Amino acid sequence: MPALENKVMGAKEAIGKFVHDGDHLIIGNYTVGTCVELVFEVIRQGRKGLTLYSQSGVFDVEVLVGGGCVDRLVSTYVYRAGGKQGGSAVERGMKAGTLQMEDYTNFDYNARLVAGMHGFTFMQVLEGVIVTDLFKKRSFLGEDKYRVIQCPYTGKTILTVPAANPDVCIVHVQRADKFGNAQYWGALGSVAAAALASKRIIVSCEEIVEHDIIKSSPHLTIIPAYRTDAVVEIPWGAHPTEVLGYYNIDRPMYAMFFGADATGDGLKAWMDEWVYGCKSRELYIDHYISKFGSAGLNEIKAKAFYSAPANYGSAFTSYWNEEGKARGLDVTLEEMEKLMKERGMFYE
Amino acid sequence: MSKPYNLNELLIIAAAREIHDYENVVLGVGLPTTAGALAKAMHAPHATLMMESGIIDFEPLVPPNHIADAHSCRGFSYATDLFSMFTMTYRGFADVCFLGVAQIDKYGNLNTTVIGDYYKPKIRLAGSGGAADFLSYAKRTILTMRGGEFAEKLDYFTSPGYLEGGDSRDKSGLFPKGTGPSMLLTTKGVFRFDPETKEMYLSEIHPRMSVDKIRQDIPWDLKISPDLKETAPPTDEEIDFIRKFAPTEVVGRELMFELSFNYFLKKAQQQGKA
Numbered sequence: 365m366p367a368l369e370n371k372v373m374g375a376k377e378a379i380g381k382f383v384h385d386g387d388h389l390i391i392g393n394y395t396v397g398t399c400v401e402l403v404f405e406v407i408r409q410g411r412k413g414l415t416l417y418s419q420s421g422v423f424d425v426e427v428l429v430g431g432g433c434v435d436r437l438v439s440t441y442v443y444r445a446g447g448k449q450g451g452s453a454v455e456r457g458m459k460a461g462t463l464q465m466e467d468y469t470n471f472d473y474n475a476r477l478v479a480g481m482h483g484f485t486f487m488q489v490l491e492g493v494i495v496t497d498l499f500k501k502r503s504f505l506g507e508d509k510y511r512v513i514q515c516p517y518t519g520k521t522i523l524t525v526p527a528a529n530p531d532v533c534i535v536h537v538q539r540a541d542k543f544g545n546a547q548y549w550g551a552l553g554s555v556a557a558a559a560l561a562s563k564r565i566i567v568s569c570e571e572i573v574e575h576d577i578i579k580s581s582p583h584l585t586i587i588p589a590y591r592t593d594a595v596v597e598i599p600w601g602a603h604p605t606e607v608l609g610y611y612n613i614d615r616p617m618y619a620m621f622f623g624a625d626a627t628g629d630g631l632k633a634w635m636d637e638w639v640y641g642c643k644s645r646e647l648y649i650d651h652y653i654s655k656f657g658s659a660g661l662n663e664i665k666a667k668a669f670y671s672a673p674a675n676y677g678s679a680f681t682s683y684w685n686e687e688g689k690a691r692g693l694d695v696t697l698e699e700m701e702k703l704m705k706e707r708g709m710f711y712e
Numbered sequence: 713m714s715k716p717y718n719l720n721e722l723l724i725i726a727a728a729r730e731i732h733d734y735e736n737v738v739l740g741v742g743l744p745t746t747a748g749a750l751a752k753a754m755h756a757p758h759a760t761l762m763m764e765s766g767i768i769d770f771e772p773l774v775p776p777n778h779i780a781d782a783h784s785c786r787g788f789s790y791a792t793d794l795f796s797m798f799t800m801t802y803r804g805f806a807d808v809c810f811l812g813v814a815q816i817d818k819y820g821n822l823n824t825t826v827i828g829d830y831y832k833p834k835i836r837l838a839g840s841g842g843a844a845d846f847l848s849y850a851k852r853t854i855l856t857m858r859g860g861e862f863a864e865k866l867d868y869f870t871s872p873g874y875l876e877g878g879d880s881r882d883k884s885g886l887f888p889k890g891t892g893p894s895m896l897l898t899t900k901g902v903f904r905f906d907p908e909t910k911e912m913y914l915s916e917i918h919p920r921m922s923v924d925k926i927r928q929d930i931p932w933d934l935k936i937s938p939d940l941k942e943t944a945p946p947t948d949e950e951i952d953f954i955r956k957f958a959p960t961e962v963v964g965r966e967l968m969f970e971l972s973f974n975y976f977l978k979k980a981q982q983q984g985k986a
Contacts, residue, residue: 395780441841455836471798492848551765551780616976657983
């Protein structure tokens, strides 16, 4: 991907171009700020046979599995609605034999991505897991879920996980420029690793900002333009989850979702209404307002609490001072060229 | 005469008392965050509160919705990533952490993954998340169990407690010496672990609870502390703090859902919707 190319497009085009049947798809966001609209678009386009990676597979995993997109799941944490009487799409899929899941700890999952993002083939992880069923019970990764080696320096037993390099990452951030420099702040989780380990990256953002804004705050950039394939501007793109600095979680909407998710029929009805029934995020928000009014959305809009600006300034921005002389050399350009000619420094 | 309080408040303060000043504290959502906020406001003002999503040194102003909730505070001191949160734990910088429990055996080994068969679950639970690594490497771990069960044998072994008891955890060579679960807090009492055998015993009992009632939940012959005490009640000051900070934790899930759902409907009706 060339860095300075305008990559702005709609969600439909981005998912259509870069997410394919059978892909290993990773959800970039961890617990917060879920890329909900990109997830919904994957479902609406009917992707099949995905191997899905999600660090904490709560809302995103439930709808993707409920939408029949996923054959295999790699995660550390899934959600189950409604206590003992309830259920989840993951549980229903595993019972029916239509879904296989590979369990890791939070660290082990993240370590696979860190290995992947740096181009390594494996990563050392914390060896305590060896005694547990996380190590002993394996699903589709089999022998390659974990392997044990000996440290060549200390002789110590070392537990390792293989690198993960998913085909495509979908991720929601606060802001990006049109080239795909993506800025994200708050709970960093495994967001950067998930994106950078992947072969293709689709970024959705609350707003597209001028390139100058990015350049004055590079400490917030987690994905550089040269790695990004598509930039999609989607205000409210993570609703009903939250985006720091933009809006809080919509608790009643979230609770209604999990109420519905306790049964397969409930989840289907919810998705018919909110995923298949709303072809874009604008239509989803319109539907929300027509059904519940706008008070709920107004109530969760964030009040600003700005980060102190970091001073990226320096003493000067040109080698030539106000008198037109090179700093520290005390000569003008003409004087410098004259001097060089006198000394016979040119090919003449 | 002190204020009346309920079980939720008793549990929060019992957990908060396990946090000491100047400690690095890894919090989970719900009861632990409220306990952490209470400890910091009352007896541990220099504690560094953190969550595994990489939010370090935060002061929760409202109870977080989950472990990546930076909306619950006004900024924080150090934004790191999840990977580094666990490597700092591995290196011994996490003094105490809190974990929820679905199934626990007598040596404090945990299952939070599945009830029934792993591959064809009866009930598929959340999974490890950070639990297995925290219980392995945090210096102390406080366990909380509100809907879970005691089991002779776990359906799935998610997180390592004292393994087969005695010195088996230390002998495995996989864990720093002295780490492991230090306390289990349930809706009926407080359990701790024998320093030699590492078997869990009942150390405190909540008001209006009896040892017989506690024994009914436990499939082995539970050991009882010779100086079994009643769980210490919260002070008025602590109660005031908890109610202001976390009314949702105080009223409990059922009443919280009822009240918030009614409010949501009322708002919608006022706008002529729904």
